[in-house]
Amino acid sequence: MEKYLTAFTDAFMNSVLWTWDSILFEVPWYMNYFWGLTIISLLVWGLEIVFPWRKNQSIFRKDFGLDAFYMYFNFFVFTIVISGVYKLLSLAFSGIGIQTKSLTIFDISELPMWLQLVIFFIILDFVQWFTHMLLHKYHFLWKFHKIHHSVKEMGFAAHLRYHWMENIFYKPLKTLGVMIIGGFEPEQAYIVHFLAITIGHFNHANIKITWGPLKYIFNNPVMHLYHHSYTLPQGSFGVNFGISLSLWDYIFKTNYIPEDSGKIPLGFPGDQHIPSNFGGQVLYGFKKMKSIDTEK
Numbered sequence: 001m002e003k004y005l006t007a008f009t010d011a012f013m014n015s016v017l018w019t020w021d022s023i024l025f026e027v028p029w030y031m032n033y034f035w036g037l038t039i040i041s042l043l044v045w046g047l048e049i050v051f052p053w054r055k056n057q058s059i060f061r062k063d064f065g066l067d068a069f070y071m072y073f074n075f076f077v078f079t080i081v082i083s084g085v086y087k088l089l090s091l092a093f094s095g096i097g098i099q100t101k102s103l104t105i106f107d108i109s110e111l112p113m114w115l116q117l118v119i120f121f122i123i124l125d126f127v128q129w130f131t132h133m134l135l136h137k138y139h140f141l142w143k144f145h146k147i148h149h150s151v152k153e154m155g156f157a158a159h160l161r162y163h164w165m166e167n168i169f170y171k172p173l174k175t176l177g178v179m180i181i182g183g184f185e186p187e188q189a190y191i192v193h194f195l196a197i198t199i200g201h202f203n204h205a206n207i208k209i210t211w212g213p214l215k216y217i218f219n220n221p222v223m224h225l226y227h228h229s230y231t232l233p234q235g236s237f238g239v240n241f242g243i244s245l246s247l248w249d250y251i252f253k254t255n256y257i258p259e260d261s262g263k264i265p266l267g268f269p270g271d272q273h274i275p276s277n278f279g280g281q282v283l284y285g286f287k288k289m290k291s292i293d294t295e296k
Contacts, residue, residue: 004088011087015080030190037075037197041068044156044201053208053221053262057153061206066278067157073278078164086171107182116186121195121244127177129241129248131170136238141169144285150274152266154225156201163285199244208262219246222260230265 021027022034029035049059108116135145144163151158178185186192202209203224210220219242227240239256242249249255275281 004091007087007091008084012080012084015083019076019080030188033193034076036194037071040194040198040201041071041156044198044205044207048156048206051207053206054154057155057206061153061155063151063153063161063276064155064157067151067155067161069278070162071157071160074160074162074164074167078167082167103176103179104182105180108186109182109184113186113188117188117192119181120186120189121192123177123181124174124192125196125243125245126248127173128170128243129245131173132241132243133238133254135166135169136241144169146268146271146274147281147284149228149266149268150271150281151204151228152271154204154206154221154228154266156205158204159197159200164282165285196244208260210260215246216250217245217247219244222262223249223255223257225262225264225266226256226258228266230267230269230271 018027019034022032025032025035108119111119135141144165147163148158148161148166151161199219203219203221205221207221210222211218215223219240223240223242223246227238229239232239233256236256239254240246240249241254246255275284
């Protein structure tokens with residue numbers, strides 16, 4: 001028991017210290033996700049201000065402050081809180097013989113670094129696309145994902161407005177994806193993570209970008225706006241599930257972009273029942289709700 005308690009405490013404190021050192025610029029710049037997130041956010045927000053797609057939308061749009069808080073809560077506070085739990089799970093799996101390389105299908109460690117990064121990016125993005133689709137398809141998961149879809153005006157900070165339970169849903173499949181490619185992240189994986197943050201911010205930003213012919217590979221604000229559309233195609237539980245890559249939606253026929261005015265209503269039927277404050281949203285999904293939702 002002492003072994004597990006020590007592991008939990010060490011993981012928690014290491015996460016706290018790492019985050020604090022990041023704020024104080026005492027970690028390498030390429031691993032400093034606190035200031036990396038901050039700088040990327042300011043740059044994309046600046047582009048929203050200079051090149052707004054929906055020109056009547058305020059710079060400080062509806063729930064801007066709430067979404068900004070979510071960014072740091074989900075990216076740092078929750079990571080600190082849950083780090084000890086993840087360490088305990090790692091020890092438990094090791095105890096029954098499941099190691100990081102137990103499920104390796106192919107080991108990318110001997111490949112050139114650039115190819116490692118490409119494979120890492122593609123596999124993790126597919127895993128996230130698949131998880132995202134499940135969040136829409138199954139009611140239990142959708143109850144938590146509703147928080148992200150309660151956004152009524154789109155902006156970069158909406159990228160990281162999501163219920164903390166989504167971290168719990170994504171983590172196992174992302175870990176599985178890493179195990180498949182050898183059980184490790186490439187040495188320069190920070191490139192992939194910063195790229196994913198940037199693409200995610202752009203996808204939610206009030207900017208009209210399609211990336212031209214590359215729209216069939218990379219996700220974009222026009223495509224992702226329809227993911228948040230209040231009205232979905234008849235018989236569909238969702239469209240445009242892509243995270244960084246739109247490729248999966250085109251392959252699996254879940255793509256949908258009927259027009260590009262950017263003036264569609266956002267949300268979902270029943271979204272008026274979502275609490276407007278962070279505390280209420282954190283608890284949302286655990287309460288037994290009346291059958292008030294009509295979107296399923």
